[in-house]
Each structure stands twice: as structure tokens, then as C-alpha cells.
Amino acid sequence: MGYYDEDYTTRSQKQKGNRGGWFLAGLLGAILGAFLILISVPALSEWGLLPNIQSNEAVIESEPNIEDGNAMTQTINVDVNTDITKAVEKAKDSVVGVINLQQTSLWEEGYGEAGSGSGVIYKKEGENAFVVTNHHVVEGANQLEISLSDGTKIPAELIGSDPLMDLAVLRVDGAKVNSIAQFGSSEALKPGEPAIAIGNPLGFLEGTVTQGIVSNPDRTIPVDFDGDGVSDWQAEVIQTDASINPGNSGGALINIAGQVIGINSSKIAQEAVEGIGFSIPINIAEPIITSLEQTGKVERPFIGVNLRSLSEVPTYHWNQTLKIPNDIDYGIVVMSVVPNSPAQRAGMEELDVITELDGQKVEDVVELRKYLYKEKEIGEELKITFYRNGEKQTAALKLTQEQGL
Known part of the structure; x- marks a missing residue:
């Protein structure tokens, strides 16, 4: 470490007497260099030797062509x-x-x-x-x-x-x-x-x-x-x-x-x-x-039932209460029927288990709503397939203008 300290001291002492002169020369050089850059850059850009610094475009050089060794230059807007x-x-x-x-x-x-x-x-x-x-x-x-x-x-x-x-x-x-x-x-x-x-x-x-x-x-x-x-x-x-x-x-x-x-x-x-x-x-x-x-x-099509997906019902009730067949593990349970609604007029009852709409399988409440709201119109007929006391039945009803299901 002594070598580097001594070397630094010797060089410092040699430069100390002329420090002002070196500083002034450096400052003048920096000013002159900056002035030359300000003059030359616009000219070089105009002659095409430098990219246009005011442009919103970027120049991208692709990989050289294998056959002729030349690179293609593309200009794209990246603003x-x-x-x-x-x-x-x-x-x-x-x-x-x-x-x-x-x-x-x-x-x-x-x-x-x-x-x-x-x-x-x-x-x-x-x-x-x-x-x-x-x-x-x-x-x-x-x-x-x-x-x-x-x-x-x-x-x-x-x-x-x-x-x-x-x-x-x-x-x-x-x-x-x-x-x-x-x-x-x-x-x-x-x-x-x-x-x-x-x-x-x-x-x-x-x-x-x-x-x-x-x-x-x-x-x-x-x-x-x-x-x-x-x-x-x-x-x-x-x-x-x-x-x-x-x-x-x-x-x-x-x-x-x-x-x-x-x-x-x-x-x-x-x-x-x-x-x-x-x-x-x-x-x-x-x-x-x-x-x-x-x-x-x-206004959306209205059936007139309160529903719950079968998957939300304890499996004990599937056979004991709803009495659905063993191979039915999907559907929607009718929890109640709105009085004087299309569902009531079609003869649907509490604890019916809906499995199809217009012959299409429906797994849960979400699928039922999606089909009803996206595929059906007010005034159209809807065919519902459901199980009651273990028996498969169908009902046809006319959808009304009331909101909800």
C-alpha cells in the first residue's frame, strides 16, 4: 500500500504548481468541442451521415442475408x-x-x-x-x-x-x-x-x-x-x-x-x-x-321458480327426498314456484329436478340462466325436462315478460 501512496504523492506535487493552467486549458477545450458538435450534428444529419434526431422513427438493421451478406434496413414508427x-x-x-x-x-x-x-x-x-x-x-x-x-x-x-x-x-x-x-x-x-x-x-x-x-x-x-x-x-x-x-x-x-x-x-x-x-x-x-x-x-324471460343447483344439496337428499335415479348427478332443484307464473300454469311443483331445457342438458343454475337469457325470447315456448318422485316428465310453458326466473 505504501508504494501507491508514495506514487500518488509524487505525482500530486509535480502537478500542483501548474494546476490553474491545466484547468483553464481543459475548460477552453470542452467549450470549443461542444461548439463544434452543435455546428456539425445538424449538417451530418442532413447529409444522411447521422440519423435524424427529431424523427419519431427508429432504424432497425436486420440480420445479414446469408447469400449476399447484405443487411436490410427497415424504418418503423415507434411513437x-x-x-x-x-x-x-x-x-x-x-x-x-x-x-x-x-x-x-x-x-x-x-x-x-x-x-x-x-x-x-x-x-x-x-x-x-x-x-x-x-x-x-x-x-x-x-x-x-x-x-x-x-x-x-x-x-x-x-x-x-x-x-x-x-x-x-x-x-x-x-x-x-x-x-x-x-x-x-x-x-x-x-x-x-x-x-x-x-x-x-x-x-x-x-x-x-x-x-x-x-x-x-x-x-x-x-x-x-x-x-x-x-x-x-x-x-x-x-x-x-x-x-x-x-x-x-x-x-x-x-x-x-x-x-x-x-x-x-x-x-x-x-x-x-x-x-x-x-x-x-x-x-x-x-x-x-x-x-x-x-x-x-x-326485460328477460321469466319462468317463475326459485332454484338451487343439485350440487348444493346434500347427497343424502338426492335419493331420500328428491328420489332421482342413481345415474343423475346434475340438475337444478325447484325450491318454490311463484303463484300464477308460467311454471305454475305448466304444472311444475316444489322439489322437481330440472335436467334439460329444450332437449339440452343443463348442469346447474348458471347454465339454466345462461340458456334462458341468451337463447330464449319473451313470448317463446320453453320445454322443460325434469324428475318428480323418480319419474322423468316434461312440461311446456310460455315465457313471460317479468324479470327474474
Whole structure:
């Protein structure tokens, strides 16, 4: 170690007397070099000796051709950020906050904020504008407000809400509404496409933008409406890794063109899970939105029974109570029949076990609802195959316009 210390000391002493001169010369050299670079770079770029530093394009050189040894040069546009900002600029003002106000107590007249979410202004007609959001955002509200992108708050009226699809439509005074969202298409989405979520996470971070991709355009997830731990419906959703946080519900999922491709609905909130959010595809949501706007509800075919999947019933009752054959391990148990309903008029009874609809096997309540809501129309006839006291029977009924089953 002494050698290096001594060598450093000797060199330091030799340079000490001329330190100012060396420093001044170095400074002048640096200034002169920078000046020459400023003059030469634009000229070299113009002559093609350097890439254009103002261009939004990148030059990519491919592997040399095996036969002639030459490499092909391709120019591609990689200015994705500009496309994203343009898309956000197009859509952001149509995304609003939705505030759920509920009475604070039975003894007070005032209303307090019980929750908040997001919404999308999708239409302006006459003096009114219309906002789509999630059912769970407005559920239980005594009053509703929307907050525009500039912070202006406007009272909102709930026109209709649909728990099954988790959608709701609000009507507001359109005088201060200046931006309307454009609906795109969710049918042709592919994994890996850009996806941008816009909303108001946590109720106060208005206009938050998160970027990601379409992770899966056609995902199916179970939905439990009554909180009993049993799936009541299989929702068709777009899966995305764009961040969807509390308060984003009801906001827009847009494509790179700034068009709404989904209404953000939920995410998997587990400590070990990251980047799994879900959005209702706009092609599925649009007819529901139209129905809610026009009638205040979604009319679906109605059977008139309360049901439970056979898999939820203890196996002891399969033979002792329901008396179904040993080879039947699927179906839906009729727990009760609504008076004067299509099911009652067709002669169906409590503890009947439904196994087929129109000759198609149905495993559980979810499959029954999916077939009924997607394949049948109000006023159509439905043929039901079921077991009663061990005997296979059929009933034909005419579906009515009432909501529910």
C-alpha cells in the first residue's frame, strides 16, 4: 500500500504548481468541442451521415442475408406514447366521477357520501346527457351526483340499473357536458392489444389514466349476487392488466383509437395478485344500456321458480327426498314456484329436478340462466325436462315478460 501512496504523492506535487493552467486549458477545450458538435450534428444529419434526431422513427438493421451478406434496413414508427396521449385526450373528458349519497341516519336530513366510482358520458340528446356506470356504484343511493373532468358537480337521476350485468344508466342536465365518448367494438379484440383505463380511483384522483394490454378478450368469471359463496352467474369480461383500483368501477377501458371497448367493473384484490382487472365488453353492454335508457329495466324471460343447483344439496337428499335415479348427478332443484307464473300454469311443483331445457342438458343454475337469457325470447315456448318422485316428465310453458326466473 505504501508504494501507491508514495506514487500518488509524487505525482500530486509535480502537478500542483501548474494546476490553474491545466484547468483553464481543459475548460477552453470542452467549450470549443461542444461548439463544434452543435455546428456539425445538424449538417451530418442532413447529409444522411447521422440519423435524424427529431424523427419519431427508429432504424432497425436486420440480420445479414446469408447469400449476399447484405443487411436490410427497415424504418418503423415507434411513437406509441403519442398515440396513447391522443387516445386519452379524445376520451378523458367523457369519463366522470359518480358519487353515491345516502342518508347518514334516520334522525338527520342530510346526505353523506357513501361511496364513489366512475362513469362514461355516452350520449347527449336535447337538454339531457346520459351516463353509464356500474350497478354496484349506485346501489342503495338516496341521491346521485356526477363530477365532470373540470370538477363541476351535477345532480344525476338514476334511470335504471341491472344487477345481473352490473350496469346502470344515469340522466343529467347536459348544459355543461361538452364531451361524449365514442363506442368502439369489443368483438375483434386480441390478446396483447393496448388497453387504457380512465377513471377516478379512491374517489378523488379524477381522470387517472393507466396503461396496459388486453390480457384475454373473452374471459368468463363467476359472480355471486347474494353473497352466499355460490356462483349465480358467469360474466363474460375483458381481462386487462391496466390498473383498475377502487373508484375505477364504471369508468372506460379504451383502445388506441380512444374508443370505449369496455366498462371497467372489478379486479381480483388479493395480496399475491397483481394486474388482473375486468371490464364488461362494450358489445355486450350496449344493448343493456339501450334497454335501461329506454325502459328503465332489462326485460328477460321469466319462468317463475326459485332454484338451487343439485350440487348444493346434500347427497343424502338426492335419493331420500328428491328420489332421482342413481345415474343423475346434475340438475337444478325447484325450491318454490311463484303463484300464477308460467311454471305454475305448466304444472311444475316444489322439489322437481330440472335436467334439460329444450332437449339440452343443463348442469346447474348458471347454465339454466345462461340458456334462458341468451337463447330464449319473451313470448317463446320453453320445454322443460325434469324428475318428480323418480319419474322423468316434461312440461311446456310460455315465457313471460317479468324479470327474474
